[in-house]
Amino acid sequence: MLKYILKRILIVPVLLLFVAFFVFILLNLSEADPVLQMMPAEYTQVEYDAMAARFGLDKPLLVQFGNWVVNAVQGDFGISYKTKGPVSGDVLYRIPISWNLALITTLLMIVIGVPLGALCAVKQYSTFDNITNVLAKFMGSIPGFWLGLMLIQVFSIKLGWFPTFGMKGWRSWVLPVFTFLLPYLANYLRQVRSAMLDCIRQDYVRTARSKGAKESVVIYRDALRNALLPIITLTGGIFASMIGGAVMIEKVFAFPGIGYKILEGINNRDMPTILACTMILSLFTIGAQLVIDISYALVDPRIRATFAGKKKVKKLDAVKATGGGE
Numbered sequence: 649m650l651k652y653i654l655k656r657i658l659i660v661p662v663l664l665l666f667v668a669f670f671v672f673i674l675l676n677l678s679e680a681d682p683v684l685q686m687m688p689a690e691y692t693q694v695e696y697d698a699m700a701a702r703f704g705l706d707k708p709l710l711v712q713f714g715n716w717v718v719n720a721v722q723g724d725f726g727i728s729y730k731t732k733g734p735v736s737g738d739v740l741y742r743i744p745i746s747w748n749l750a751l752i753t754t755l756l757m758i759v760i761g762v763p764l765g766a767l768c769a770v771k772q773y774s775t776f777d778n779i780t781n782v783l784a785k786f787m788g789s790i791p792g793f794w795l796g797l798m799l800i801q802v803f804s805i806k807l808g809w810f811p812t813f814g815m816k817g818w819r820s821w822v823l824p825v826f827t828f829l830l831p832y833l834a835n836y837l838r839q840v841r842s843a844m845l846d847c848i849r850q851d852y853v854r855t856a857r858s859k860g861a862k863e864s865v866v867i868y869r870d871a872l873r874n875a876l877l878p879i880i881t882l883t884g885g886i887f888a889s890m891i892g893g894a895v896m897i898e899k900v901f902a903f904p905g906i907g908y909k910i911l912e913g914i915n916n917r918d919m920p921t922i923l924a925c926t927m928i929l930s931l932f933t934i935g936a937q938l939v940i941d942i943s944y945a946l947v948d949p950r951i952r953a954t955f956a957g958k959k960k961v962k963k964l965d966a967v968k969a970t971g972g973g974e
Contacts, residue, residue: 668716778846795830847871
């Protein structure tokens with residue numbers, strides 16, 4: 649098990665390097681000259697060459713990428729073409745903002761979605777199940793940016809309960825979290841319901857019921873525990889996508905997160921900023937997948953048994969090789 653985890657961790661730098669190179673090549677395929685973006689309306693060739701040398705843009709592309717990787721490993725993501733300041737200081741402080749927004753939303757999604765989804769599966773085709781499904785489909789069809797604007801119009805402008813933008817205490821988090829939560833919760837609830845229905849129909853559930861086990865024990869010990877595998881996969885993927893997918897939400901509420909910064913970098917064609925934000929988002933995505941893989945082994949004893957079985961096979965082979973199995 650430990651070797652499996654270490655192998656997965658060692659793959660992370662390779663994946664990040666591939667993503668960085670891919671984004672770097674795509675950005676350089678653009679016809680826009682980053683040096684010209686930083687130059688005033690009137691400039692000389694000497695000034696142009698000096699600006700290119702300052703940012704290392706006078707070197708071949710592979711050399712530029714290699715220098716960026718070496719500096720990025722040391723925590724230096726370069727100089728912003730827009731602000732002329734270090735990218736690291738302008739990007740790193742935004743990580744907790746996007747992280748907290750995604751974490752709070754994910755926790756609320758789990759707390760609300762898992763019990764409701766399980767209850768809908770237990771009470772399949774009941775009035776509660778039908779109403780919940782209709783509401784989930786309705787919530788899932790609402791565009792996030794439109795919902796955010798409507799919430800600002802009602803709860804901020806008309807009622808004055810929450811700030812319209814920025815971060816001004818805990819009240820500033822209510823509308824962004826609620827806007828972020830509804831579309832994800834709608835899909836999450838339906839996926840939990842489907843996973844629970846699939847487990848409830850299995851033979852081991854019918855066997856547990858035939859042995860006289862309580863219904864609550866059958867549902868929560870047998871069905872829900874086995875339904876956790878697809879739920880864990882879904883939860884990890886949603887959390888990773890939330891960190892990078894909050895671009896429009898952060899834009900609507902002027903939240904200074906990673907999503908807002910990468911959108912700003914794209915609008916300004918600021919390559920160092922785009923690369924830095926992409927690396928951070930990729931790291932969160934790959935990290936979430938790693939956590940999912942580890943969680944599988946913690947939740948499902950069959951996966952743990954697989955690793956234990958491999959160890960036993962290796963021991964038997966070693967014994968046979970030394971003649972102990974004869």
